[in-house]
Amino acid sequence: MPNNPNDDIYQNIARIMEQLLRSLPESEHGPIIGVTIIAGGRQQETESQGEERVPYELVESGEKVYITATIPTETRSAPYVDIQPAQVKLVMDDQVTAVDLPVPIDVQHSFYQVRHGVIDVICHKKPVDSAQTVI
Known part of the structure; x- marks a missing residue:
């Protein structure tokens, strides 16, 4: 690419x-x-599908995957993020947006922040284990 x-x-x-x-x-x-x-890195943006999805931006760099989403002003409760090895879910009130990740991530070292109306998710990629590489 x-x-x-x-x-x-x-x-x-x-x-x-x-x-x-x-x-x-x-x-x-x-x-x-x-x-x-x-x-x-590689950048992707979503296309909103009705009101069920929160628009977000995904950027993949060498060691991390970044997801950024703007919190709608009408959000009633605190937004949060569910980080899984292959998917991240952005949860804002009744809206849940599933973001399929391009690579497996290390959940333990990944985190998110909510500040100034924006959710930033920083996902650390899983290291490639050379012992499992098949030649």
Whole structure:
């Protein structure tokens, strides 16, 4: 699969952001909540199928799979995520969106955060066990 031509741009932006954040005086880090720039990897977006699915974005990188979804403003209860080895379920009120993962993941080291109206799921890929490789 060919690389996205924008990958270089994103990597350059990420380096610039890192340099800018490092050069700020310690007392001026307050207004910056966080920055995530994922360069490279494979990206997928869902197509909503009625109101039963929550739109999300999935990005696969070398060692991780990232899933990001916006929490609808009308959500009544706290959203949560059910992480399984081959699937992640995004649960918001009565809406459950199943995300089939492109690779098996290490559930124990995977986690999610809910902040500022966004769910971020970080799934660590299962390491390839060389002892199980058949030649």
